[in-house]
Amino acid sequence: MNPHISKQNNSSNVKLILTIFVPLACGYFLSFFYRSINAMIAPSLVNAFGLSPSELGLMTAVYFLGFGLFQLPLGILLDRFGPAKVQSSLLAVAAIGAALFSVSERFDLLIAGRGLIGIGVAGALMSSFTAFALWFPRNILPLANGCFMGIGGVGALAATKPVEWMLTITDWRGLFLLLSITTATVALFIRASLPDTRSTSTPINLRAQILDLKEIYSNKFFWRIAPLTVSTVATGFAIQGLWAAAWLRDVANLKPEGVANHLLFMAFGIIFGPIATGIIAEAARRRNISLLGLYGTIATVFIVLQVLIIFAWTQISFFLWTGFGFFINAMSLSYAILTQAFPKNLAGRLNTNLNMMMISAAFVAQYLVGWIIEFWPFSLAEGYHPQAYRFGFGLLLSIQFFSLVWFALQPIIFFKKNLEKEH
Structure with missing residues (x-):
């Protein structure tokens, strides 16, 4: 192979990683982090709100409800608006949900915040796979998808010992406020980095x-x-x-x-x-x-x-x-x-x-x-x-x-x- 062509290909792949893979991976990381974090902060929530096990289970599970229900319109939205607009907009919803969760004084507001988070991260995987299919060379798709799936596990990992350490510095409210700011930043990162392109598939x-x-x-x-x-x-x-x-x-x-x-x-x-x-x-x-x-x-x-x-x-x-x-x-x-x-x-x-x-x-x-x-x-x-x-x-x-x-x-x-x- 021509060394000049090989160098161009490597440069192109690096650009794809930095402008598409990394921003979307940040969103997928957050989706797993949000899914797992209640396991660590549950005692604090129980003490703050006097939650019963069924209330704790319901409040945590609302994440899955919002996430699952939004799968229905997700494909249509991706086809119509493209992964850049869809994923950045959804993460903005998750940021609002995290902010609401952090300031909640009532159980129903906790549920609303958690539900918004579930909706907001519902497109993290499918938006990314759609983006990879649009812009990545077919020969590196399996590797890209495999590495991307591993990022979710890193998000779950970050919701363990690092959260325990963070709770020595701030409380769960401060943690979710920080998460809200981080999520909004990732949403802007995705919107600024990804090309504004729709799916090439016919609706x-x-x-x-x-x-x-x-x-x-x-x-x-x-x-x-x-x-x-x-x-x-x-x-x-x-x-x-x-x-x-x-x-x-x-x-x-x-x-x-x-x-x-x-x-x-x-x-x-x-x-x-x-x-x-x-x-x-x-x-x-x-x-x-x-x-x-x-x-x-x-x-x-x-x-x-x-x-x-x-x-x-x-x-x-x-x-x-x-x-x-x-x-x-x-x-x-x-x-x-x-x-x-x-x-x-x-x-x-x-x-x-x-x-x-x-x-x-x-x-x-x-x-x-x-x-x-x-x-x-x-x-x-x-x-x-x-x-x-x-x-x-x-x-x-x-x-x-x-x-x-x-x-x-x-x-x-x-x-x-x-x-x-x-x-």
Whole structure:
């Protein structure tokens, strides 16, 4: 290759990284940080507002509600206005939400602020993938997407020990005010850096979208994968974002520093889980090993880890919670499996709808655990009884278990039905 051309290509890639990847990565970092931060500030919120577990769960879960509901108009907005305008505008909404959260004196205002934050970061992933598809060379897209996904884990990591340190300097209100300013700055950074370009894809009319959704939701293979993916990922998001820290305080009897250390290692698991899964999946593909088998194995291990957590194996809690974080994002293997089973033109809507199902389920799961925990008495010295977490986590586990059984048995069920039809 001509050295001059190679130098030009390298210079172009550096420019793309600085003007597109870095600004959008800052937004994605914030989305994970916001999702995870309540796990660290929950005791302060409970003390300030006298929140019950169900109120704490609802307030934290509203993030998922706002995030999930906004997936519906997001694709249309990206097609019409482009990722620069959409993502910068949404982050401005998140900045307003963080500011409202920081000054809230009532529970309903906390919910409103948290909901605005969820809406504001709802486009962090899809806006970025749209931008990468528009401006990045196709040959570096897999690397760009993989590195970008890792940034989310860094955001979750930053919401652990660094937040504990920040809370020694300021309180949760000061922290959210700082977050509001930071988010507004990132919004301006994105608006100033990204080219103002719309998607080159042709907008799809409403009738075509409905027909596409019908094709997705009537597909038997989709309904083999979706229940297990939705139940496991929703459980992971709900527990990692709030209830893991509460379990570590009330069941493992850890001090704030110990809780932060566990959450830190769980965040490391979130970072490296998808990377390791991608490497293993590629090795499996080369050896003609079924990705479905790998997916089922990952789900099984994730469920086993939860069984050990439910029965309070606190002696190995570091291992359990690091593994928990590792296998949350490892379940993203389902995206690759499903997109291979559908036409390419459905890939975007397929992933968006699966994502909406997972986020909506995470909202329900996070609130539901708090509602169940509230049935047990609270002690200032010891928190909530371990039995409360056993029942709350156990309900989510039972849904995952039946989803795993459905995943494993569905081929046998449909094989028998086909035999009956033939005879």
